[in-house]
Amino acid sequence: xxxxxxxxxxxxxxxxxxxxxxxxxxxxxxxxxxxxxxxxxxxxxxxxxxxxxxxxxxxxxxxxxxxxxxxxxxxxxxxxxxxxxxxxxxxxxxxxxxxxxxxxxxxxxxxxxxxxxxxxxxxxxxxxxxxxxxxxxxxxxxxxxxxxxxxxxxxxxxxxxxxxxxxxxxxxxxxxxxxxxxxxxxxxxxxxxxxxxxxxxxxxxxxxxxxxxxxxxxxxxxxxxxxxxxxxxxxxxxxxxxxxxxxxxxxxxxxxxxxxxxxxxxxxxxxxxxxxxxxxxxxxxxxxxxxxxxxxxxxxxxxxxxxxxxxxxxxxxxxxxxxxxxxxxxxxxxxx
Ligand code: MRU
Numbered sequence: 001x002x003x004x005x006x007x008x009x010x011x012x013x014x015x016x017x018x019x020x021x022x023x024x025x026x027x028x029x030x031x032x033x034x035x036x037x038x039x040x041x042x043x044x045x046x047x048x049x050x051x052x053x054x055x056x057x058x059x060x061x062x063x064x065x066x067x068x069x070x071x072x073x074x075x076x077x078x079x080x081x082x083x084x085x086x087x088x089x090x091x092x093x094x095x096x097x098x099x100x101x102x103x104x105x106x107x108x109x110x111x112x113x114x115x116x117x118x119x120x121x122x123x124x125x126x127x128x129x130x131x132x133x134x135x136x137x138x139x140x141x142x143x144x145x146x147x148x149x150x151x152x153x154x155x156x157x158x159x160x161x162x163x164x165x166x167x168x169x170x171x172x173x174x175x176x177x178x179x180x181x182x183x184x185x186x187x188x189x190x191x192x193x194x195x196x197x198x199x200x201x202x203x204x205x206x207x208x209x210x211x212x213x214x215x216x217x218x219x220x221x222x223x224x225x226x227x228x229x230x231x232x233x234x235x236x237x238x239x240x241x242x243x244x245x246x247x248x249x250x251x252x253x254x255x256x257x258x259x260x261x262x263x264x265x266x267x268x269x270x271x272x273x274x275x276x277x278x279x280x281x282x283x284x285x286x287x288x289x290x291x292x293x294x295x296x297x298x299x300x301x302x303x304x305x306x307x308x309x310x311x312x313x314x315x316x317x318x319x320x321x322x323x324x325x326x327x328x329x330x331x332x333x334x335x336x
Pocket of ligand 1: 043046047048049084139140141142143146147151152153179217218219220230231232296
């Protein structure tokens with residue numbers, strides 16, 4: 001069965017609680033916009049495109065609840081996480097439909113369909129890149145859980161496998177919340193795609209010893225010049241891949257491109273609670289007197305990106321700005 005990160009049966013949004021995976025499959029039913037906001041804030045639903053779709057349905061939940069108008073509902077959802085621009089795009093898509101008096105559920109459904117379709121297109125566009133690559137490294141989870149279906153970074157891997165490519169995936173564990181070890185590994189294991197989880201600090205070793213043919217990751221926000229934000233640790237992988245001549249690809253739907261942002265310098269980076277670093281699975285690791293810092297994302301300069309895998313095909317960083325100018329759906333909404 002394909003993984004589905006979330007689904008909507010009027011008036012309830014159901015999500016697969018990603019905090020519980022892979023140990024337990026728990027579905028949470030969200031019938032208040034505050035619950036949707038909390039699910040996004042706590043990473044019960046996560047990954048840039050999936051957050052955008054959850055937020056779009058969160059607006060429908062709010063409209064059905066009748067306790068908030070479109071602006072207040074949008075504000076509640078926008079305040080959850082600052083980095084993924086998809087969140088702001090999903091909210092704005094339904095907020096504007098609501099404000100115009102259009103059918104909000106049709107707007108949210110159309111947004112979900114657009115994201116799923118674009119992720120499939122990313123799979124088709126990116127699969128040829130992996131026809132000859134054997135060993136691919138990925139960071140965080142950019143699979144179906146993060147996008148509703150298919151994934152971004154995992155979509156070309158899925159399609160290439162279906163076309164007969166024999167791929168092996170290195171999965172960075174992705175501290176502190178282990179989206180790689182828990183979620184990417186879970187998706188790959190379900191589809192029997194050969195893989196191995198590695199400690200985040202092992203990636204450099206495999207990149208330097210010829211054990212990685214290509215790196216592919218997703219993104220949370222991509223600026224016009226190709227600088228992009230993604231899960232903390234991505235920047236290091238990009239630098240080490242560049243140093244070792246390993247191609248580095250970034251896969252994303254149009255909702256992740258921020259046409260208003262000229263470069264990565266002004267991308268807001270979410271800083272999360274220190275407990276996420278100091279503890280693991282609720283168990284304290286560090287001395288009780290110690291503190292931690294916990295940036296959830298980092299920004300990688302475009303010069304380290306070999307190409308972006310987009311719904312319109314594989315683009316060099318220098319092609320982003322002029323492509324965005326003619327793509328409908330590339331985000332140009334006010335955001336954090
Ligand atoms: O904090 P998360 O788990 O929401 O971070 C997710 C990532 O960084 C993903 O790599 C990114 O959203 C791309 S998802 C297709």
